Ligand SMILES: Nc1ncnc2c1ncn2[C@@H]1O[C@H](COP(=O)(O)OP(=O)(O)OP(=O)(O)O)[C@@H](O)[C@H]1O
């Protein structure tokens with residue numbers, strides 16, 4: 001019998017989950033902010049409204065066998081409603097509410113890492129105004145301030161380099177942590193099935209826009225000594241085992257002075273795993289569906305090196321005028337994925353390109369060339 005997966009959130013992650021579900025014969029409904037959200041193009045059906053509209057969440061529960069997420073910022077009232085439905089046996093929810101509540105608040109998440117002996121940068125929680133400045137001074141600079149909730153793509157994160165800049169601390173519930181200098185950034189995407197088996201993709205290196213802190217490029221696999229590659233996977237396995245949840249998770253890691261530290265853990269498919277659509281035996285999207293639906297996990301093997309580049313909107317904010325076809329035609333050597341977002345805000349992720357190559361260097365060259373062709377098609 002076919003399963004029906006309900007997805008909270010309708011962005012590009014849900015869009016790709018729905019495409020993968022289609023190939024597996026799994027039905028989908030997404031609850032998305034609007035009927036023209038990216039996932040609306042691939043979902044079996046769409047409920048359009050806010051994620052805390054409990055009537056819509058009830059409707060999603062009534063349609064679905066399994067509910068999952070395309071983002072971690074799920075309103076508390078919705079998580080409670082889902083919990084009640086799980087207790088009644090109406091639906092399964094993966095990852096479960098414990099995992100979601102642990103990971104959706106950055107301070108709770110960091111404390112959980114410490115409690116579970118997982119490596120992460122030193123931090124403290126801060127709140128209020130005067131007390132916050134005093135605590136931050138005591139903590140020491142340079143530091144990174146992070147909003148406990150609601151941040152994404154570098155929004156909600158600021159680096160304060162000296163005592164004087166502590167005046168710019170945001171007066172919001174947040175944490176401050178050590179600035180990790182000269183770090184390379186890595187990610188490990190791994191899934192945990194319902195019976196506890198864990199399957200990890202190869203660690204990747206992630207590169208951010210230097211000013212805007214948005215993920216730009218992913219090189220897969222990361223170029224690492226075997227011992228560090230193994231250690232990154234071991235940290236991911238230890239994390240997923242300690243969490244005990246079902247589904248696919250992504251760890252963002254810093255590599256500094258030969259040491260690996262966890263930056264953050266996401267309870268969902270992740271931008272660092274997009275390359276698996278073309279490069280791996282099982283895509284991260286299929287793997288997540290396999291995990292949450294109780295199917296055996298697929299092989300993660302990556303046949304060829306891959307590079308993924310996000311297409312970040314670099315022009316003024318304006319509505320797109322539909323020259324997507326021209327840019328798709330320009331992509332002969334790489335795969336273009338266009339998210340169909342109607343609103344093009346600066347630095348918004350509008351799509352991505354993945355190229356395979358004999359090496360990550362050759363894949364990177366193809367991605368650079370393709371990005372230029374796409375850029376040309378969109379130039380005003
Ligand atoms: N402690 C740190 N030391 C050095 N750089 C940091 C630190 N924390 C964050 N950064 C930089 O800021 C980026 C964004 O931080 P973080 O991943 O916590 O926020 P985010 O908004 O959840 O990001 P995203 O949605 O892109 O994953 C990191 O990828 C890294 O480049």
Ligand SMILES: [Mg+2]
Nearest residue numbers: 154252263264
């Ligand atoms: Mg991050």
